[in-house]
């Protein structure tokens with residue numbers, strides 16, 4: 209079987225919701241002690257990457273102190289807490305997980321205090337060989353306090369630490385398989401690591417008085433830093449008082465950045481791997497228009513991640529763009545909806561139509577993705593109630609047919625409406641007058657078009673590109689199901 213090819217047989221109990229997160233690391237010059245505060249502002253800008261828990265570890269040069277808790281950054285930290293964790297190096301984390309996995313033991317950073325020193329690790333991504341590594345570690349006496357694969361990473365680094373920090377890192381990284389963007393800290397060093405495929409993003413920024421590493425550049429902007437560059441797939445960046453040292457930790461493999469970061473996950477003002485997210489979304493909208501325009505009176509987008517594509521679509525076809533839908537900004541993690549029906553009704557509380565934009569009009573509505581189909585079905589009801597004459601749904605990503613194993617939270621395949629229904633069936637199920645998704649080719653064109661200087665050349669030779677596993681079922685490496693079957 210081709211490496212990374214997904215087959216229906218590979219779907220196992222592992223085909224479940226995954227977590228995705230945001231990480232930040234701050235290194236300030238000697239004499240400074242505000243790393244935790246800068247980390248806090250950075251995490252605030254990464255809040256969209258995870259709302260379940262937040263945490264910051266800080267080093268004052270000799271000791272690492274951590275504060276973490278469940279909830280939003282604003283709920284976990286207050287002035288008193290921030291003042292109590294002073295130091296010049298910090299790593300921070302926001303966790304996105306399903307309710308079942310959302311408990312304090314999984315909150316990050318993970319910290320280890322051991323004979324040779326102290327370590328804190330914040331991880332964004334998902335490992336596919338956690339089970340095997342956990343068994344190995346347990347056989348040699350390690351114990352685990354969480355169900356998080358990230359804990360495996362810190363235990364492996366600690367285990368290898370007697371070889372020195374650099375060797376410990378490279379040895380660990382060569383053992384772990386999957387997606388990982390890491391912010392690691394010792395008492396006097398900050399380290400950024402990106403997996404060999406670069407699935408999850410990680411970038412490096414310069415501060416007036418130090419350095420920052422972050423999942424997205426919007427966090428660097430928020431703390432007054434300047435984006436220097438993306439950390440390359442397979443690169444380790446070590447920052448200490450001697451400066452910034454960079455090295456690759458293995459053979460260079462093909463870059464396979466997660467395409468869903470550009471579709472949905474990343475903030476529109478971020479620049480990932482040289483591509484401005486909003487620009488990519490505008491182009492996705494324009495290409496979607498080229499592929500599937502229909503006569504209409506108004507183009508609207510589903511806030512927030514559908515707005516860029518809607519603007520691009522509107523500009524390409526010359527149909528006016530309108531606000532159309534208002535999103536309630538205060539619906540968050542804590543909204544209580546225990547039953548499926550209540551969860552479905554959540555869309556009515558979260559989104560509402562602007563009647564003046566919609567009434568009596570033929571509406572083209574753009575969203576970034578259809579996952580279960582709940583949002584689109586409810587939105588069409590909302591638009592019809594507001595007097596829409598026709599509703600044409602357009603989606604700026606291809607159908608999501610497969611689960612993600614590398615950090616995006618997608619439900620099991622049976623819940624993905626596109627895994628078992630074609631476009632016409634989905635159109636009927638959601639009650640639209642017409643439905644179209646962007647093609648995979650169109651989507652890649654959208655990303656290539658704004659990345660001439662960075663990845664276009666590499667894309668052309670068929671090597672570097674994007675992980676499109678959720679659309680195609682082809683992953684950059686075997687999924688956990690395949691790894692388990694091979695072991696049996």
Ligand code: AMP
Pocket residue numbers: 472510513514575576577578579580581582583584616617618
């Ligand atoms: P659904 O209602 O299940 O079809 O979900 C589609 C909506 O969820 C779209 O409006 C997307 O913007 C949004 N979405 C897509 N991926 C995710 C994700 N991983 N987590 C939360 N929301 C998502």
